[in-house]
Amino acid sequence: MRLALIGAGRIGKVHAATIAGHPDITLAGVSDFHLPSAQALAELHGSKALSAESIFDDDSIDAILIASSTPTHADYLERAARAGKAVLCEKPIALDLPRTREALTVLASHPVVCALGFNRRHDPQFAALKQGIVDGRIGQLETLAITSRDPSPPPAEYVAASGGLFRDMTIHDFDMARWLLDEPIHFVHAEGSCLVDPAIGEAGDIDTAVITLTTASGRLCQITNSRRAVYGYDQRIEAFGSLGMLQAQNETDTRVRFTGEAGQVEEKPQLFFLERYARAYQHELDNFYTSWRDGTAPMAGADDGLQALRLAEAAERSLREGRRISMSDID
Incomplete structure (x- = not known):
């Protein structure tokens, strides 16, 4: 799996290290609205900083991990689904039910493997x-x-x-x-x-x-x-x-x-x-990878978030x- 990370903050750093330690996943790039943060985190793990737009447009990227600020989750989730990329999204999808349901409607019409970050x-x-x-x-x-x-x-x-x-x-x-x-x-x-x-x-x-x-x-x-x-x-x-x-x-x-x-x-x-929850994040990522590889449902999905x-x-x-x-x- 070639997996791109959106979000280079505290939880993004946890995910980047977990991705870098997985034998079957390559960190394909890191994006953050604060470019120096994306560059520093990407360099730390031998990857590169990318714009969010290039991540969604790049056919060589299989999946996206959304670890950006909460208000961006639903938009990025929908863009990932429309681009046909598997997605692991940190909770919550949105802070209100109508926006969450909109995102689930997009997922229903553009089915991809979608895992939600209920790491526990x-x-x-x-x-x-x-x-x-x-x-x-x-x-x-x-x-x-x-x-x-x-x-x-x-x-x-x-x-x-x-x-x-x-x-x-x-x-x-x-x-x-x-x-x-x-x-x-x-x-x-x-x-x-x-x-x-x-x-x-x-x-x-x-x-x-x-x-x-x-x-x-x-x-x-x-x-x-x-x-x-x-x-x-x-x-x-x-x-x-x-x-x-x-x-x-x-x-x-x-x-x-x-x-x-x-x-x-x-x-x-x-x-x-x-x-x-260090080990939980490792198991969560592995479950996401296995779901993508085998076409199975992840342990926690978008409806669980709803x-x-x-x-x-x-x-x-x-x-x-x-x-x-x-x-x-x-x-």
Whole structure:
């Protein structure tokens, strides 16, 4: 696969390194609105800087990885589909449902392999927990608890353009909930506060939330979010069922535990998503490559992005109106 990268920012750098390390993928070029950033990243990995226009027009480029700013995702996704190129797009496709649906309409009329960057599905721990549920190790799944806390809040200017906590942060948890519950979610109830950084509240957002999801059969999922965890990046999942429980724990650098007279001490969780999900990004890229090579569906696709965004919309409405929201009311 000859794969071009659009976006040379923080996540673009992660993807560029992952592409460069894949034995069956060549980094065909890097594009960014800030040309020096594209040039520096391309040079680092033995590639070249390209304009976005030349990437879409180049028949030798098989696929495009979209890691640019969120407002550009839908346009680039549509252009990739019309150009007949496979595409791996960072989440979200767009910050609103109508624009997301427009992009899916284009994909339907120009079918290409399209993967969405819900990288947590590819995390080895979470994938093993999912397989345990599928294999029936805990019997019938009854409750799911997803904990997701950032180590520190983002700048207020980021918050203002992010689409809010539910679209920016919780959307990963919504996708995990859908994937693990594996049945329609009927109701969403969200509570939220600004307890961490007053600047986030001044920007019109929240930094702390608890969301409850109820499925068609009555299974319950609780998602807990915070923009601050003083001990590091807190990423845990607990699946409880009729025959037992599965837990995915935080990753540490060595997983070494010290035991002494004063008690037990473990390392802090890894600092942030770049460290915690390094292997997930590798597996995500490999899944994309395999889907392109074999013509199979990727683990997470464009419709998964739409459905996670619908849950984010429901959570926002629930918070605003102070009531449980039926997913049948989210068009």
